[in-house]
Every structure is written in structure tokens, then in C-alpha cells.
Amino acid sequence: xxxxxxxxxxxxxxxxxxxxxxxxxxxxxxxxxxxxxxxxxxxxxxxxxxxxxxxxxxxxxxxxxxxxxxxxxxxxxxxxxxxxxxxxxxxxxxxxxxxxxxxxxxxxxxxxxxxxxxxxxxxxxxxxxxxxxxxxxxxxxxxxxxxxxxxxxxxxxxxxxxxxxxxxxxxxxxxxxxxxxxxxxxxxxxxxxxxxxxxxxxxxxxxxxxxxxxxxxxxxxxxxxxxxxxxxxxxxxxxxxxxxxxxxxxxxxxxxx
Amino acid sequence: xxxxxxxxxxxxxxxxxxxxxxxxxxxxxxxxxxxxxxxxxxxxxxxxxxxxxxxxxxxxxxxxxxxxxxxxxxxxxxxxxxxxxxxxxxxxxxxxxxxxxxxxxxxxxxxxxxxxxxxxxxxxxxxxxxxxxxxxxxxxxxxxxxxxxxxxxxxxxxxxxxxxxxxxxxxxxxxxxxxxxxxxxxxxxxxxxxxxxxxxxxxxxxxxxxxxxxxxxxxxxxxxxxxxxxxxxxxxxxxxxxxxxxxxxxx
Numbered sequence: 001x002x003x004x005x006x007x008x009x010x011x012x013x014x015x016x017x018x019x020x021x022x023x024x025x026x027x028x029x030x031x032x033x034x035x036x037x038x039x040x041x042x043x044x045x046x047x048x049x050x051x052x053x054x055x056x057x058x059x060x061x062x063x064x065x066x067x068x069x070x071x072x073x074x075x076x077x078x079x080x081x082x083x084x085x086x087x088x089x090x091x092x093x094x095x096x097x098x099x100x101x102x103x104x105x106x107x108x109x110x111x112x113x114x115x116x117x118x119x120x121x122x123x124x125x126x127x128x129x130x131x132x133x134x135x136x137x138x139x140x141x142x143x144x145x146x147x148x149x150x151x152x153x154x155x156x157x158x159x160x161x162x163x164x165x166x167x168x169x170x171x172x173x174x175x176x177x178x179x180x181x182x183x184x185x186x187x188x189x190x191x192x193x194x195x196x197x198x199x200x201x202x203x204x205x206x207x208x209x210x211x212x213x214x215x216x217x218x219x220x221x222x223x224x225x226x227x228x229x230x231x232x233x234x235x236x237x238x239x240x241x242x243x244x245x246x247x248x249x250x251x252x253x254x255x256x257x
Numbered sequence: 258x259x260x261x262x263x264x265x266x267x268x269x270x271x272x273x274x275x276x277x278x279x280x281x282x283x284x285x286x287x288x289x290x291x292x293x294x295x296x297x298x299x300x301x302x303x304x305x306x307x308x309x310x311x312x313x314x315x316x317x318x319x320x321x322x323x324x325x326x327x328x329x330x331x332x333x334x335x336x337x338x339x340x341x342x343x344x345x346x347x348x349x350x351x352x353x354x355x356x357x358x359x360x361x362x363x364x365x366x367x368x369x370x371x372x373x374x375x376x377x378x379x380x381x382x383x384x385x386x387x388x389x390x391x392x393x394x395x396x397x398x399x400x401x402x403x404x405x406x407x408x409x410x411x412x413x414x415x416x417x418x419x420x421x422x423x424x425x426x427x428x429x430x431x432x433x434x435x436x437x438x439x440x441x442x443x444x445x446x447x448x449x450x451x452x453x454x455x456x457x458x459x460x461x462x463x464x465x466x467x468x469x470x471x472x473x474x475x476x477x478x479x480x481x482x483x484x485x486x487x488x489x490x491x492x493x494x495x496x497x498x499x500x501x502x503x504x505x506x507x508x
Contacts, residue, residue, distance in 0.1 A: 056415075057411050085412065
């Protein structure tokens with residue numbers, strides 16, 4: 001099996017007032033190409049920090065990280081990685097279409113030989129056809145986040161990193177976007193690493209759920225759901241889903257202790 | 258209330274306010290029997306504008322030239338310096354305090370020096386208008402170029418955008434609301450700068466006309482000159498507002 005992301009004994013420390021603060025240490029993790037992994041953990045466990053290291057937004061203090069067998073910086077320059085922030089971070093002076101096309105205007109894209117997606121097709125994929133010319137302030141929070149997803153996908157990255165992308169949305173919108181994200185994942189075959197603080201979201205989306213602990217930060221447990229959720233599909237109201245969520249809740253409780 | 262009615266009311270109320278003050282002015286003059294050479298009535302000012310229209314326009318022309326040149330130069334320099342500051346912490350640390358210090362010098366004290374150095378032509382007036390426009394725009398643009406969020410900068414980093422791309426695709430559009438806030442202020446202060454310059458040493462321009470009218474007891478002309486310069490400021494301001502509406506549709 002080929003791994004899209006290989007993380008070996010990774011550690012991140014921040015300079016503190018007296019001693020450095022450890023976000024996490026000795027964290028090892030491999031993500032299979034095309035897999036959907038969710039990360040859940042108490043606040044301060046370093047789950048967002050981990051994502052930021054993969055995206056080359058942060059230098060690790062120890063350990064090795066390989067994305068498609070290359071260092072994060074190279075992967076970033078190759079556009080192997082797409083990132084979706086908690087806030088949509090759509091640029092308000094650009095229309096929906098212009099926002100989605102931003103990655104194709106910067107970072108030497110025109111010289112790269114990478115094959116991107118057609119923006120119009122992506123717009124349809126995220127269900128925003130007909131809103132090309134709208135400005136972000138004319139859209140709902142959920143729609144803006146879908147613009148952000150389309151923007152993260154337009155350069156056709158292999159890996160999609162998502163940092164609590166639906167955390168600020170209401171539950172109905174969030175459920176709908178979760179279903180849509182799974183459709184996108186099935187359609188595109190991306191490797192997705194998704195950080196959330198919602199147990200239901202982690203259980204519903206992930207083939208694998210990584211439960212992180214704080215103090216010291218690190219992986220507490222990896223819960224494999226591939227058997228319980230064939231084809232990564234499950235009904236949110238079925239007993240099976242309830243039992244997965246309970247199991248996650250218990251693990252999270254132990255991790256937070 | 259529908260939109261049309263709203264725009265209508267947005268005009269009606271300020272006009273009503275202005276008319277009420279004009280009526281008050283006129284009443285004060287009539288009730289207290291103020292002599293024409295102390296203060297004219299609104300109608301007297303209007304008559305003075307009509308009588309001396311070509312003289313006023315003839316003097317408005319140099320003031321306009323100075324104010325608009327100073328407005329463009331001052332704002333242009335300020336934007337360039339702000340760009341340099343945003344890209345070099347060292348430059349900002351070295352020169353921003355000096356800009357602040359320079360700004361504390363009263364412009365009225367600076368004017369004689371500039372006239373001494375640059376002569377009695379338009380140059381010192383343009384220089385004063387430039388200086389007066391420089392500081393507000395510098396401060397606003399430094400803030401404006403830094404107004405992008407951490408997320409926005411991180412997004413650009415993930416996309417491997419160059420500094421140039423970050424500037425043109427992110428910092429510049431982000432700074433536009435700040436720029437226009439400053440352009441609105443400086444569109445009126447540029448005119449003040451030009452008039453102050455003319456006041457201190459000039460034979461033409463609205464500032465010179467104000468001085469001459471005062472010394473010659475031509476009070477109607479004095480008021481007329483004030484009204485004309487203020488209308489010109491208003492025109493510049495309105496142009497900036499129109500440009501803002503065009504460029505900041507998204508804001």
C-alpha cells in the first residue's frame with residue numbers, strides 16, 4: 001500500500017516564557033492514498049498544529065514528515081496539498097469564480113505542468129452552479145465554505161487538509177456539507193485529513209478516527225471504522241452509528257483525563 | 258420605505274439643514290442690523306460671486322492646480338513609503354518616527370521655509386499640499402497593507418504565492434478601504450494646504466484673493482472666495498466618494 005502522508009516521530013515545541021511548550025511529541029502516523037481520516041481531541045492536543053506541519057505552515061521541532069515521499073515544503077510548491085481553514089477565508093473583493101481561481105493565478109501555477117480542475121466543473125461539484133458572479137458577502141456561511149473547498153481542490157492536490165471547516169456552521173448545514181464532502185471524496189479520490197471537535201462528525205466522515213490526547217499531546221488511539229462502515233457509508237440514525245459515537249466519546253473522555 | 262424614497266430623503270434632510278442655517282444667518286444680519294462691510298447676507302455673497310465670477314475663477318485655477326498636484330503627490334509618496342515600510346521592518350523602524358516628528362511641525366510654520374526655498378510660484382504651495390496629504394495616508398496605508406488576517410496570509414503561503422503576488426492579490430485590495438478613508442480626508446486638506454501657502458506669499462490664487470479682499474474691505478468678495486474654495490473641496494471629496502463606490506463595491 002502506498003502512503004500519501006508518512007509521519008515519523010514528529011514533535012512540535014513552541015517557545016514558552018520559561019520552558020518550551022510541547023504541542024505533541026513522537027507522533028507517528030501514515031495515511032494511505034485515497035483514505036479519509038478524521039482527527040479529534042480535546043483543545044490544546046495539537047490537532048491543528050499537526051495539520052499545519054503537514055501544510056508547511058509550521059516547522060516541526062523533531063521527526064520526519066513525507067508527503068508523496070517529499071518534504072512538506074516541496075509538496076507545498078508542487079501543490080500536492082490543499083488546505084481548508086475553519087473560516088472560509090474567501091477574499092471579499094473577488095467573486096465566487098475569482099476566488100476559486102486564485103490558486104491558478106499565484107505560485108508559478110502557469111509554469112507548472114500540473115493538471116488542475118475546470119473551475120466550472122468544481123462549482124457544480126460543490127453545488128454552487130449559477131453563483132459564479134456572486135460576492136462572498138452575498139453567500140451564507142455554508143456556501144462560503146463550499147467556495148473554500150472548491151478553491152482548495154482547483155489545483156488538483158492529492159491531499160486535502162481540513163481544519164474544522166464546518167465548526168462555525170449550524171448542525172443542519174454541517175450534516176449536509178458532510179454528505180457533500182463524502183461525495184466529493186468518492187468522486188475525486190483525494191486523501192483527506194480532517195480535524196474536528198465534533199464526535200458525530202469524526203465518526204460519520206472518517207474511515208479511521210485518530211483520537212489525540214493533551215498533556216503530553218500525541219495520539220491516544222486510532223479507531224478503525226472500515227469494518228463497521230462498509231464503503232464509508234452509514235446512516236446517522238442507526239444503532240451502529242450510535243455505538244461508534246459512544247465508543248469515540250469514551251475514548252475521548254479517557255484521552256482528556 | 259422604498260429605495261427611491263430613501264435616496265430622496267437622504268438629499269432632503271441635509272438640504273433642509275443647510276437652508277435652516279442660511280435663514281438663521283440672514284435673520285441675524287437683519288435683526289441686529291449688521292452693516293454690509295462687517296458681514297454680508299447670503300444673498301450678498303451670491304451677488305459678490307456673480308459680480309466677481311471671472312476674478313474668482315481666475316484665482317481658483319492656480320489653487321486647483323496646486324491642491325490637485327499636492328493631493329496626487331502626497332498620496333502617491335505616502336503609498337510608496339507605506340509599501341517600503343510594510344516590506345522592510347528596518348526601514349519602518351528607522352524612518353517612521355521621523356515621519357511622526359515631522360508631522361508635529363505646524364504647517365503654518367513650515368510654509369515660510371518652503372516659500373523661502375522654493376520661491377513665490379506654485380512649487381511651495383504644491384509642496385505644502387503634498388506634506389499635508391502625506392501623513393494621514395502613510396498611517397492609513399501602513400495599517401491597510403497589514404489589515405489582512407493570519408488566515409489570508411497562510412492561504413497565500415499554502416499556495417506558494419510570492420511577495421509580489423501577496424501584495425497585489427491580497428494586501429493592496431485589503432488596503433483600499435483604508436486608502437479611501439484617507440483620500441476623503443486629504444481631498445479637503447489638500448485645498449487647505451494650497452490656500453495656506455498662497456496666504457503666506459502669493460499674488461494669485463484663492464488664498465491671495467482672501468488676503469487682498471480682507472485688506473481692501475471687500476467683505477462680499479472675501480465670503481465669495483471662501484464659498485468658492487469650499488465648493489471646490491466638496492467637488493474633490495465627491496469625486497473620491499464616487500471612485501470609492503466604484504472600487505469598493507464589495508465592501
